Amino acid sequence: MKKKFVAIALSAVLAGSMCALTACDFGGTDKAEKQAYVSLDINPAIELIVDKDSNVISVRGENEDGQVLLYEETGIKGEKIDAAINKITDLAVKYGYLDEDNKVVDTLVTSGDNAFATEILSKVNTSVTATAANLGLTVATDGEGAYSLLRKMDEVKKRFPNNKAIRNMSVSKFKLALSVSETGEISLDAAAALDDAKLIEMLREASPQIEEFATAAYMETKTKALAIYEQATELACNAVYTQYYLEKMLSHPLTAYYGGVYQMYASAAKGFDVICDVAELAANVSNYPLNEAQINAVVTALGMESADALKNSNGEITIDSIEAYADKLFKNTPASEAVEQMKSDLTKALAQAESVVKEKVNEMAKEYKPQIENAVTNARQILSSVESMMSILPESVKTVINEASADLKDILAEVETVLKRETIEVCELRSFANRLDKKAGEYLNKIQADLTEAELAEIETRKTAVVNKMSEQKQALEKALDDAAKAAKDYLSELKEARKNASK
Numbered sequence: 001m002k003k004k005f006v007a008i009a010l011s012a013v014l015a016g017s018m019c020a021l022t023a024c025d026f027g028g029t030d031k032a033e034k035q036a037y038v039s040l041d042i043n044p045a046i047e048l049i050v051d052k053d054s055n056v057i058s059v060r061g062e063n064e065d066g067q068v069l070l071y072e073e074t075g076i077k078g079e080k081i082d083a084a085i086n087k088i089t090d091l092a093v094k095y096g097y098l099d100e101d102n103k104v105v106d107t108l109v110t111s112g113d114n115a116f117a118t119e120i121l122s123k124v125n126t127s128v129t130a131t132a133a134n135l136g137l138t139v140a141t142d143g144e145g146a147y148s149l150l151r152k153m154d155e156v157k158k159r160f161p162n163n164k165a166i167r168n169m170s171v172s173k174f175k176l177a178l179s180v181s182e183t184g185e186i187s188l189d190a191a192a193a194l195d196d197a198k199l200i201e202m203l204r205e206a207s208p209q210i211e212e213f214a215t216a217a218y219m220e221t222k223t224k225a226l227a228i229y230e231q232a233t234e235l236a237c238n239a240v241y242t243q244y245y246l247e248k249m250l251s252h253p254l255t256a257y258y259g260g261v262y263q264m265y266a267s268a269a270k271g272f273d274v275i276c277d278v279a280e281l282a283a284n285v286s287n288y289p290l291n292e293a294q295i296n297a298v299v300t301a302l303g304m305e306s307a308d309a310l311k312n313s314n315g316e317i318t319i320d321s322i323e324a325y326a327d328k329l330f331k332n333t334p335a336s337e338a339v340e341q342m343k344s345d346l347t348k349a350l351a352q353a354e355s356v357v358k359e360k361v362n363e364m365a366k367e368y369k370p371q372i373e374n375a376v377t378n379a380r381q382i383l384s385s386v387e388s389m390m391s392i393l394p395e396s397v398k399t400v401i402n403e404a405s406a407d408l409k410d411i412l413a414e415v416e417t418v419l420k421r422e423t424i425e426v427c428e429l430r431s432f433a434n435r436l437d438k439k440a441g442e443y444l445n446k447i448q449a450d451l452t453e454a455e456l457a458e459i460e461t462r463k464t465a466v467v468n469k470m471s472e473q474k475q476a477l478e479k480a481l482d483d484a485a486k487a488a489k490d491y492l493s494e495l496k497e498a499r500k501n502a503s504k
Helices: 002-014 064-070 081-094 114-134 147-159 171-181 188-192 196-209 216-247 258-282 292-302 319-331 337-392 395-404 406-419 426-450 453-468 471-502
Strands: 036-041 045-050 056-061 104-111 140-142
Touching (some): 081 114, 104 171, 114 140, 147 171, 147 337, 216 258, 258 395, 258 426, 292 337, 319 337
Parallel strands (some): 104 140
């Protein structure tokens, strides 16, 4: 029977179900070490984390230009913040990001220690202006926040009108909370409720998992490749719990169903989680190419003669590429009523474009209907197999099993009801996954309390053996990641070389 569970797990993978990156443990510590979060929007957009001694312990390009600027550069991470900012500013001038048409840098700093934040902000601003001056360029710093950031903050506040934490957020706190939410491990409203020190620690823990060359294309390939491998290994490992408890039924007669119930919930949760992750990846509104009418509305709002300046490196015009242009335009233009009107007109044009794009994104969710149906089928197959295996248990235990699996059956029935509708909301499917995952967690806690340390160690040994046997899947994963990494590195190198040549 164990082989049957492995076969089910592998067939689920081959059928196209996918999963996302391994979840991070953001536990942190109650007494977090003093740190500061630094955001530079030149454009490029770059974020850094600084430790209590003003050393840069993390640096990341937040957009494509940020990745291009930082790619294969040294003298930033591990350096004092002023030296790191000197290097970043020098590179920004060298590659033509800072020039006579772009002489303002948005700088935001936040920390759990206000005095420390003020100290770091002073060092950042001084380093930017001094380095630029040494290179013959007069640059100013601005802490108001970029147009795109302020637009997002306004949208979030409108979305959560009764959320006091969100309403009272400063621009720097919002920027930090937004970055943490983009790791995918916490929602923005949940992040808003945490203090700065906790958020910085969460971001610091997530940063090492983000490669220097993590372009959008690379992340999509990586997510899908990991999906195939992780779902195969996780579903196979889940079956280990069922098999182990059946073997130990005499020593655990009243809890022998724990393994099977855990497998049912954990496997079903993974099936839905993977679809959500891939659907969300494909449904990135900010990177969705706009149509001619939407582009014309933006061009009119900005008073432009041509839309060429709005194109990204792929020649497309998206919400992101428009905001990148607008950020540069507005921070380098003196405040006036005309500028405020332009911002207002642009905001309306972008809101209208986003509304249309979101409708298209919802339509795209229909494409995942076969995968959702497949996930339901796989969950029911595992449910049926586990119930069949549990048929050898005493009648009193069978009753408990039936009660324990009732929630799974109810959730699957709800999903099948959703599948009958014209639209499928990814967030709704995610809620099903979260409910299943919560139930899986409850049974995993029961297992950990029920088994001895030696028994738990034996399960881990068996899971490792299962994973080690899946060499073919691992080789496929490694090849996919290697190919994607090479493509991303080549892409960034080409863009960097092009910037270098253009700035000569």
